[in-house]
Amino acid sequence: MWQELSGTIIQDWMGFSGRLGDALHFFLYDTIKIWFLLLAIIFVVSFVRTWVNTEYVRAHLQGKSTLYGHIGASLFGIITPFCSCSAIPLFLGFIQARIPVGVTFSYLISAPMNNEIAIAMLFGLFGWKVTAIYIGFGLMVAIIGGYMIGKMGVEKEILIDIRPTDNKLEAHLVKLALAARTKEAWSYTADIFKKIYLYVLLGVGVGAWIHGYIPTDFIARYTGEGNPFAVIIAVLMGIPMYSNAAGVMPLVEVLTSKGMLLGTALSFMMAVTALSLPEALILKRVISLKLIGIFFAIVGSGIVVIGYLFNAIL
């Protein structure tokens, strides 16, 4: 419905036609659609979040079996907020509660990968199927990656001595009136939206230009079946692009529609969200460079494997 209306606005009312009309139609359609979805999805996630905060997750995971821990930590990573600026207290807080290092990493992998901005962007650009695949494979990387890190006996790589607590932490959901939750969720949504709406505009704008002007074979040659290293290059390129998921994802969508393989696109987007240099720099204050290396190597290769697997199946 909105697709037709935006077409009418650009082509009939404003009189743009041909390539320019196409690009403008795409731009208007995508921008409004994604803005709307961002607002809706971030609101829903932050509303749920008014019950469950990170302190709750920690208390919930304390004393649970390792298997439950990996799965639970990865699942909680979807709904709880994650800011790389909080990575240190979070990491140490989990260790303090005697949550295994591997389980802590499961959470540290899942939380940034399954952040609400990335999910809303994916949903708006690729639809629910790709979003579900992204979350499913993301959880797999978090569970298996965390498990592998835990098996490597990396406890000695933690640089700060934290005295473990034997107290059983109490897991209680946050108590708040419904109106207060709505208000809090809305103010959070507005905050995030203000930070990223311009990136969306920019990303979709450049995307619309590529959509209208760059020939398909050009993109397919470099990112499609013609390039066997595409997935690895995509992952390496994704690492420095953290926190710009809102601007990067529209470009990926356009590249995909022009011949980039979906597995390559998925790997790239996972690398953008899960492997972040700022987070690594912050974590360097509490864990050794060796452990950061292991973390990046395991998550990075997991993402690469998913990309190739996906390209081979589809």
Added chain:
Amino acid sequence: MKIEILGTGCAKCKALEEAAKQAVAQSGKFAQIEKVENIQKIMEYGVINTPGLVIDGKVVSTGKLLGVDEIKKIIQSS
């Protein structure tokens, strides 16, 4: 009254400290504001999502950048 801002130096933590200062000034109450950056001390409060706001030794908020008005309300009710 003693107000502590827990944070390891993130942008939100600095912003919360600023907001707390303004809230105290506007509320007309006497309060001492302290920024706690020592990670061990932050851990002792059980806060793992910074910034945290502690009033007279009690954690009142974690992971949130509260506005000046919100902090004022908390100060006045405690």
